[in-house]
Amino acid sequence: MKPIDHKKVLAERLSARFGRRTVLKGLGAGLLTAATTGAPSLVRAQQSGHIKIASIKVIDTLDPHFTGFLSSIQIINNIHNGLLKIAYDGKNVTFEPDLAESWDIEDDKVHVFKLRDGVKFHDGTPCDAEAVKFSLLRVKEGEPKSPHAWKLALLENIEIVDPLTVKLTFSQPYAFLPVALNGSTGRAGTIVSPAAVQKYGADYGRNPVGTGPFKFVSWKENDAIELEANPDYFEPGLPKLERATFVLMNEASTALAALFSGQIDGMTDCPMQLVDQVEAFPNANLYGEIEGNYTFVGMNCKRSPFDDINLRRAVAWALDRDTLVKQAYFGRAQKAYTPISPPMTEFFDPDIATSGRGQWFDLEKAKSFRAKAANQGEIEAVYLMAERGPVGTRVAQTVAPMLAEIGIKAKLELVEPATWVKRRNASDFDLYDFEWVADLDPDETLYPEFKSDGAWNFGGWVNTDFDDLCAQAQVELDPAARSILYNKAEDLLMDEAGIAIMAHMPIYKVFSTKVQGFQYIPADLVNLHTVSIG
Amino acid sequence: MLFKALGKIAQTFVVLFVVSVASFGLLKLAPGDPIQIMLGSEFSQASYDSLRAELGLDQPFLVQYANWAIQFVQGNWGTSYVARAEIFTYAFKEALPVTLTLASFSLVFAILVGVPLGVLSAIKKDTIFDAGSAVLALTGTAFPSFLLGILLIWFFAVKLQLFPVMGYVSPWENFWLGIYHMILPGLTLSTYFIAMITRLTRATLIEVLEQPYIAAARARGEPNWRVVWVHGVRNIAMPLVTILGLQLGVLLQGTVLTETVFNLPGVGQMLTSAVLGREYLVVQAGVMMTAVLFIGVNLLVDLSYPFLDPRLRTSK
Numbered sequence: 067m068k069p070i071d072h073k074k075v076l077a078e079r080l081s082a083r084f085g086r087r088t089v090l091k092g093l094g095a096g097l098l099t100a101a102t103t104g105a106p107s108l109v110r111a112q113q114s115g116h117i118k119i120a121s122i123k124v125i126d127t128l129d130p131h132f133t134g135f136l137s138s139i140q141i142i143n144n145i146h147n148g149l150l151k152i153a154y155d156g157k158n159v160t161f162e163p164d165l166a167e168s169w170d171i172e173d174d175k176v177h178v179f180k181l182r183d184g185v186k187f188h189d190g191t192p193c194d195a196e197a198v199k200f201s202l203l204r205v206k207e208g209e210p211k212s213p214h215a216w217k218l219a220l221l222e223n224i225e226i227v228d229p230l231t232v233k234l235t236f237s238q239p240y241a242f243l244p245v246a247l248n249g250s251t252g253r254a255g256t257i258v259s260p261a262a263v264q265k266y267g268a269d270y271g272r273n274p275v276g277t278g279p280f281k282f283v284s285w286k287e288n289d290a291i292e293l294e295a296n297p298d299y300f301e302p303g304l305p306k307l308e309r310a311t312f313v314l315m316n317e318a319s320t321a322l323a324a325l326f327s328g329q330i331d332g333m334t335d336c337p338m339q340l341v342d343q344v345e346a347f348p349n350a351n352l353y354g355e356i357e358g359n360y361t362f363v364g365m366n367c368k369r370s371p372f373d374d375i376n377l378r379r380a381v382a383w384a385l386d387r388d389t390l391v392k393q394a395y396f397g398r399a400q401k402a403y404t405p406i407s408p409p410m411t412e413f414f415d416p417d418i419a420t421s422g423r424g425q426w427f428d429l430e431k432a433k434s435f436r437a438k439a440a441n442q443g444e445i446e447a448v449y450l451m452a453e454r455g456p457v458g459t460r461v462a463q464t465v466a467p468m469l470a471e472i473g474i475k476a477k478l479e480l481v482e483p484a485t486w487v488k489r490r491n492a493s494d495f496d497l498y499d500f501e502w503v504a505d506l507d508p509d510e511t512l513y514p515e516f517k518s519d520g521a522w523n524f525g526g527w528v529n530t531d532f533d534d535l536c537a538q539a540q541v542e543l544d545p546a547a548r549s550i551l552y553n554k555a556e557d558l559l560m561d562e563a564g565i566a567i568m569a570h571m572p573i574y575k576v577f578s579t580k581v582q583g584f585q586y587i588p589a590d591l592v593n594l595h596t597v598s599i600g
Numbered sequence: 601m602l603f604k605a606l607g608k609i610a611q612t613f614v615v616l617f618v619v620s621v622a623s624f625g626l627l628k629l630a631p632g633d634p635i636q637i638m639l640g641s642e643f644s645q646a647s648y649d650s651l652r653a654e655l656g657l658d659q660p661f662l663v664q665y666a667n668w669a670i671q672f673v674q675g676n677w678g679t680s681y682v683a684r685a686e687i688f689t690y691a692f693k694e695a696l697p698v699t700l701t702l703a704s705f706s707l708v709f710a711i712l713v714g715v716p717l718g719v720l721s722a723i724k725k726d727t728i729f730d731a732g733s734a735v736l737a738l739t740g741t742a743f744p745s746f747l748l749g750i751l752l753i754w755f756f757a758v759k760l761q762l763f764p765v766m767g768y769v770s771p772w773e774n775f776w777l778g779i780y781h782m783i784l785p786g787l788t789l790s791t792y793f794i795a796m797i798t799r800l801t802r803a804t805l806i807e808v809l810e811q812p813y814i815a816a817a818r819a820r821g822e823p824n825w826r827v828v829w830v831h832g833v834r835n836i837a838m839p840l841v842t843i844l845g846l847q848l849g850v851l852l853q854g855t856v857l858t859e860t861v862f863n864l865p866g867v868g869q870m871l872t873s874a875v876l877g878r879e880y881l882v883v884q885a886g887v888m889m890t891a892v893l894f895i896g897v898n899l900l901v902d903l904s905y906p907f908l909d910p911r912l913r914t915s916k
Contacts, residue, residue, distance in 0.1 A: 210654045211647040287690045289865035324765040484632025
């Protein structure tokens with residue numbers, strides 16, 4: 067057996083995992099050092115300016131360990147830091163130490179984090195190894211149970227080596243670790259103030275205390291969340307803003323009008339249907355690329371009629387993705403062939419369209435599968451839809467006539483979002499459409515969604531080979547080997563048509579031209595660290 | 601008299617009780633689950649069960665209702681499940697004043713515009729002015745308020761930059777800035793009422809102007825403006841107050857859309873997001889406040905009749 071240099075592999079993976087394998091020289095030794103020194107700068111940053119940004123999606127809580135929404139993480143990430151953070155240079159997404167000053171990998175299961183010295187939470191308590199241990203344990207085994215506990219299920223032991231060094235031991239090599247331990251979409255690695263958690267208990271989400279560039283000031287329901295600069299922030303010269311307000315809004319077109327009239331300076335999310343207007347407006351900058359996501363039509367494999375693999379395959383080949391992109395996604399999305407999305411460059415095949423892998427539109431093929439289906443009569447299928455997600459019911463409306471082509475009459479049932487969630491989770495549908503978003507790794511984009519007994523496998527597609535492949539990939543640290551495993555796994559999913567895949571979507575943000583220094587990260591983040599306002 | 605008043609109060613409590621049980625029950629019957637919503641897409645059964653127990657949502661319906669009712673009466677309205685907002689502060693201190701400001705501003709505005717317009721239509725019955733005001737009134741009732749709101753925003757706030765697009769400033773803190781922020785939403789919400797008041801005023805006044813005492817007043821040689829504005833218009837008060845009391849529901853409904861379009865943090869927005877998020881306690885608070893408001897206003901309407909119509913005072 068060929069020995070694998072895990073240190074090297076993981077370091078490579080971390081420095082260039084979404085990139086074009088541009089291995090950064092000097093990091094190959096397995097030691098990652100933060101670019102800046104740990105001690106807070108003696109020269110305090112001069113903060114000025116007050117930014118107002120519309121947030122048009124639900125904010126559930128500002129507790130990083132309990133939120134289920136990216137819209138909340140956008141704010142949380144300005145208040146807290148993770149052990150690691152996501153960085154993006156326009157081409158590559160990398161994971162860098164954030165609160166950690168260095169990250170040393172002793173072997174494939176043992177990770178040693180050396181923390182920055184002198185970092186304090188907003189309440190003045192020190193952010194040390196104890197705080198890290200406290201936060202990780204809160205996610206892993208706290209009560210009530212965090213929805214992100216599964217991300218740390220393999221974490222076996224947390225050892226405090228010294229006040230600034232913490233050693234994490236995992237039961238298996240854990241390829242998903244860089245995502246799990248970052249303070250953004252991973253959430254599990256966000257470090258919270260133990261003193262504040264003890265003080266506020268369940269109300270921590272309304273009184274968040276982190277180490278981030280901004281301190282929480284207030285949260286008025288349906289009105290605004292106010293943040294102010296943390297003058298003691300550990301990155302020298304940051305933040306540049308004095309104050310930041312997230313204006314909580316329900317109506318995107320009002321937010322756009324407010325942006326155009328100068329009443330607000332940006333939007334954390336710009337729905338696709340408004341992008342044309344933004345592009346035509348001279349005083350706004352649009353940020354957005356295809357992110358780590360995929361949309362699909364889900365079929366209920368647990369019951370008739372879609373327990374029939376031929377019927378599912380017929381649906382998978384009957385969807386005209388070009389039309390879908392044009393009609394449902396305003397021409398802004400990109401056709402998908404498999405779930406793994408373009409930003410996961412180490413796993414995504416740029417030539418997938420010609421590779422023969424995945425699903426695409428071929429009506430002849432769809433009809434031939436339909437001819438093999440058990441039920442040859444007209445099939446009526448309940449299509450569960452709601453005014454939710456990035457494009458509401460547009461997908462269902464576009465898909466229905468395509469299904470009619472192969473003798474499936476979609477009975478569109480429009481319900482309100484809460485009912486939709488309930489029925490989806492109870493697998494009370496024949497068809498529905500959904501999107502998994504802001505994924506940074508094939509593990510989180512495939513495994514929990516389609517694992518045979520997975521809690522999110524609402525369609526109930528079962529394939530134990532798929533489970534095995536994903537489980538193997540999870541403990542495989544070599545990206546090339548992982549890639550092969552995940553490609554095999556998604557090929558199974560596509561071939562058996564557990565879902566009919568549709569598109570990868572761009573996620574947009576918009577800022578007035580007065581706003582400078584915004585660093586776009588393709589994980590739906592709105593980090594205001596470096597932002598200033600003219 | 602005292603007996604009658606006590607009866608009225610008892611009646612009010614019965615209504616509030618029925619309303620509270622109905623809304624508590626209906627929301628529980630509605631499919632959907634606050635915990636599924638708060639946990640988003642990525643959660644496990646263990647975290648679901650654990651949160652459910654934490655929030656007391658695993659208790660039987662009657663226990664949940666009784667717990668809520670006892671606490672509510674004591675002024676302890678609880679905290680919202682997900683955002684952990686203090687509901688009394690959120691609903692009563694923050695949201696209610698916004699909606700009351702918006703509703704009263706719109707109502708005053710509707711009366712100030714609608715009554716004169718109606719009076720003029722009645723005097724100039726069957727002229728081009730009357731026809732014009734009828735068209736205006738019909739348009740006002742037929743025009744969807746959210747569309748009107750968006751149009752007003754794009755024209756007055758974005759194109760002309762005359763008014764703010766959105767937001768609320770308390771008139772108690774800054775009166776003129778508060779009014780300034782209320783103009784577009786107030787206009788949007790009041791269109792329907794301007795139309796209604798115009799038509800009501802016109803119809804009532806036309807009828808009144810045919811009464812013998814008007815003829816008598818004219819015969820006494822009183823000037824025309826006095827006949828119309830003093831003897832005529834005071835008769836509008838009764839039907840107007842009655843209809844406004846009954847239409848309060850429509851007004852409160854209207855605030856939902858208006859608050860959404862203009863992003864005002866009022867009861868309408870609170871109820872919408874609470875219903876969508878299955879925040880049972882917030883919905884309860886909102887429904888109870890609305891019910892009390894509705895009953896209270898209609899009680900005031902009842903009580904105001906003797907002041908508006910002297911005949912009711914003497915007939916007892």
